[in-house]
């Protein structure tokens with residue numbers, strides 16, 4: 001049986017997030033001849049619709065209402081619920097981002113659905129869709145499928161390789177005003193905490209610092225290395241607790257979960273709670289002066305040494321490339 005797959009599209013600073021294209025790629029595998037319907041909230045535009053079509057959307061559904069111009073839990077959950085009731089998809093997919101983590105459980109509860117959250121992979125065998133998700137802080141992976149009813153899942157960013165855009169593809173664009181009532185929160189202003197120019201959860205390279213960096217000034221070297229590599233900067237909780245950097249940069253079980261191509265851990269011991277947030281990185285480089293540091297057990301490249309000597313050397317060498 002064919003399946004219509006609804007993909008909840010996310011923007012950041014007015015730009016479509018990479019994770020939305022990854023989710024569209026996953027959605028395309030699931031249709032079995034059905035349609036991929038991308039839903040955009042707030043004002044849509046032709047350029048966005050074209051990008052979504054090129055990445056796999058057959059239809060672009062723009063749900064408009066002035067309450068949807070900035071994310072709020074109340075407005076978006078009402079809007080998505082209405083869209084699901086109108087479109088009647090067989091599968092709903094969202095990115096497992098801060099927005100997706102807030103929105104998906106609420107909408108699932110409103111619609112009386114289950115939710116398979118934080119999936120890192122999808123296997124499609126004909127009609128069967130199996131979602132793979134980590135458990136026990138990434139130590140094990142479980143496979144889940146929905147036996148009956150609407151399938152609802154959130155997909156972790158940076159785990160599904162987004163397909164190449166197909167310039168020939170076009171999509172039907174449907175614009176609809178949705179009803180939003182009973183708003184308990186009004187967004188008056190958005191004050192951003194920044195982790196640098198790049199979004200940590202979508203960065204391909206992350207330079208991360210721990211307690212071993214010793215001070216906020218010590219992080220300046222990491223920012224410099226990140227600048228040279230085009231990387232984002234992350235941190236351990238100990239570094240955030242010590243005030244070396246902002247909590248928005250924390251990677252780990254209670255921070256952000258990241259899966260970059262390259263993760264460079266500087267002065268981080270490798271506590272299980274930190275590993276929970278980064279051990280699925282494709283290549284891990286660890287710099288630590290303690291040869292017994294647990295981070296070396298997950299590292300692909302281990303540099304035993306003083307980060308204050310190693311990082312400047314890396315900056316010097318990478319500048320030559």
Ligand code: FAD
Pocket residue numbers: 209210211212213235236237238239250251252253254255256266267268269270271272273274277287288289290293305306307308
């Ligand atoms: P440390 O463990 O103190 O390690 C510092 C490392 O720096 C050491 O290995 C040392 O050898 C090395 N070092 C020192 N000087 C140098 C130098 N000059 N050059 C090279 N290496 C040097 N932690 C997280 O990171 N993220 C989380 O989300 C998180 N959530 C948690 C949730 C709970 C419920 C709990 C209980 C803890 C959580 N933690 C989390 C904390 C975690 O247990 C660790 O305490 C923390 O990760 C340690 O951070 P660290 O590696 O920077 O510090």
